[in-house]
Amino acid sequence: MAQIEIRLPKMGESVTEATITNWLKEVGDTIEMDEPLVEVATDKVDNELPSEAEGVLVKQLFQKDEVAQVGDVIAIISTDGDAPSDDASAPAAEKETASAAESTPAAVAESITAEVATMTASVNGNGNGAVAKTGPSGKFYSPLVRSIAEKEGVSMSELETIDGSGQNGRVTKKDILGYIGGDRSAATIEAPAKSAPTPTPAPTTAPQAAPAAAASGFLANIKEPVVTAGPDDEIMEMDRMRKLIADHMVMSTHVSPHVTSYVEADVTNIFNWRKKVKKEFMEREGENITFTPIFMEAVVKAIKDFPMINVSVTGNQIIKRKHINIGMATALPSGNLIVPVIKDADRLNLTGLTKAVNEMANNARNNSLKPEDIQGGTYTVTNVGTFGNVMGTPIINQPQVAILALGAIRKVPAVIETPEGDFIGIRHKMFLSHSYDHRVVDGALGGQFVRRVADYLEQFDPEREL
Numbered sequence: 001m002a003q004i005e006i007r008l009p010k011m012g013e014s015v016t017e018a019t020i021t022n023w024l025k026e027v028g029d030t031i032e033m034d035e036p037l038v039e040v041a042t043d044k045v046d047n048e049l050p051s052e053a054e055g056v057l058v059k060q061l062f063q064k065d066e067v068a069q070v071g072d073v074i075a076i077i078s079t080d081g082d083a084p085s086d087d088a089s090a091p092a093a094e095k096e097t098a099s100a101a102e103s104t105p106a107a108v109a110e111s112i113t114a115e116v117a118t119m120t121a122s123v124n125g126n127g128n129g130a131v132a133k134t135g136p137s138g139k140f141y142s143p144l145v146r147s148i149a150e151k152e153g154v155s156m157s158e159l160e161t162i163d164g165s166g167q168n169g170r171v172t173k174k175d176i177l178g179y180i181g182g183d184r185s186a187a188t189i190e191a192p193a194k195s196a197p198t199p200t201p202a203p204t205t206a207p208q209a210a211p212a213a214a215a216s217g218f219l220a221n222i223k224e225p226v227v228t229a230g231p232d233d234e235i236m237e238m239d240r241m242r243k244l245i246a247d248h249m250v251m252s253t254h255v256s257p258h259v260t261s262y263v264e265a266d267v268t269n270i271f272n273w274r275k276k277v278k279k280e281f282m283e284r285e286g287e288n289i290t291f292t293p294i295f296m297e298a299v300v301k302a303i304k305d306f307p308m309i310n311v312s313v314t315g316n317q318i319i320k321r322k323h324i325n326i327g328m329a330t331a332l333p334s335g336n337l338i339v340p341v342i343k344d345a346d347r348l349n350l351t352g353l354t355k356a357v358n359e360m361a362n363n364a365r366n367n368s369l370k371p372e373d374i375q376g377g378t379y380t381v382t383n384v385g386t387f388g389n390v391m392g393t394p395i396i397n398q399p400q401v402a403i404l405a406l407g408a409i410r411k412v413p414a415v416i417e418t419p420e421g422d423f424i425g426i427r428h429k430m431f432l433s434h435s436y437d438h439r440v441v442d443g444a445l446g447g448q449f450v451r452r453v454a455d456y457l458e459q460f461d462p463e464r465e466l
Contacts, residue, residue: 003058003078006077007071008071009049019066020062020067023039034051055078059075131150135160139159141170154180252398261434261443262450263434263450263454264430268429272462285351293350302456314399321378323378324346325377325378326381327397328340328360328361328383343376380403392433393433404432409429410430413425434449
């Protein structure tokens with residue numbers, strides 16, 4: 001029987017795993033080439049994976065809600081059109097395939113279909129040196145994490161002590177590598193104290209263990225407060241997207257020292273111009289022109305003037321981005337947030353930016369974004385004014401180093417300077433809130449950038465043609 005292994009493909013920069021959310025084909029079903037096979041969730045996007053072969057689905061190696069790593073075999077398709085057999089004596093070719101797989105990463109994925117080991121066996125593995133996929137606490141360990149644990153001699157009892165930063169507290173590759181590199185020695189020191197029946201004595205070795213724990217990652221040392229719900233309180237479980245957002249925001253505030261600069265901009269010319277052309281634009285393009293693309297145009301111009309805003313940090317190195325990819329924070333009907341990205345925004349005119357903004361916003365609200373639509377951003381804009389907020393302190397969208405919040409446009413009395421003298425008039429104004437990473441963006445650069453954005457907005461030509 002000719003068999004094709006279907007692996008979880010790479011789905012973008014920094015994406016290492018995905019959750020199986022729904023199998024669209026069951027074992028024994030016939031499937032065509034490029035026909036949807038399975039739904040997976042990665043980062044903030046749900047996506048359908050098409051079949052890479054035509055035939056019969058004979059194995060599903062991951063169940064619904066299990067996490068697979070990029071490169072893991074998630075399914076096997078028979079190209080001979082043979083349905084799976086229940087005969088105890090499997091074909092020799094199939095046995096040879098399974099035997100050969102034992103020395104490859106596919107063997108790790110194959111183990112997903114095995115039954116969960118008993119609690120007593122899972123404490124220190126399954127009796128033959130392997131690490132079980134589920135620990136005594138019920139915590140699930142991915143094939144990659146188990147493979148690393150077995151290679152490095154990390155027992156199940158040690159795995160259970162690692163604070164996972166992944167979904168539902170799962171231990172990720174980063175967590176276990178950090179544990180092996182630093183936390184493991186600290187855990188060894190603290191183990192006798194944890195098992196002792198008497199109270200722990202005054203700390204002597206704990207201060208020495210703390211630096212090692214800190215070196216393994218910021219999340220390892222963060223302990224959330226324990227909150228008790230009252231009898232009349234309602235308890236709601238976070239959905240997957242909310243958990244991802246929470247983890248990303250906590251990570252960002254710990255990675256980057258945030259500083260925020262504020263500038264007020266007079267956008268009267270823009271307000272009046274849009275009011276004048278929006279009907280014509282709708283008739284000509286079939287779309288509404290909002291303030292967002294106009295503001296994005298000013299941001300793109302300012303990034304060209306200050307290219308060190310368009311950077312990322314890795315270790316002690318600065319990556320200067322050549323492309324200007326603007327992320328636009330978009331609120332979803334569910335109350336969650338997603339950031340689709342407009343690639344090479346500097347190559348688009350105002351009409352092109354308007355169409356791109358409208359398309360991304362609609363796709364986000366209809367849950368039809370692709371993984372690549374939310375990747376590769378180099379700078380983000382968030383419009384807090386949509387909800388009537390005049391300013392904000394936005395959190396940087398890692399691995400970027402800055403983000404701009406657009407406040408609500410308000411009619412306010414202002415001093416207007418003219419050759420004949422100053423007078424008070426009604427103007428349309430807004431606040432721009434610019435948060436930036438103080439590791440690489442100092443107050444001068446961060447402040448000058450947001451001031452330049454305001455200058456471009458205030459210098460907008462009220463006679464501009466579409």
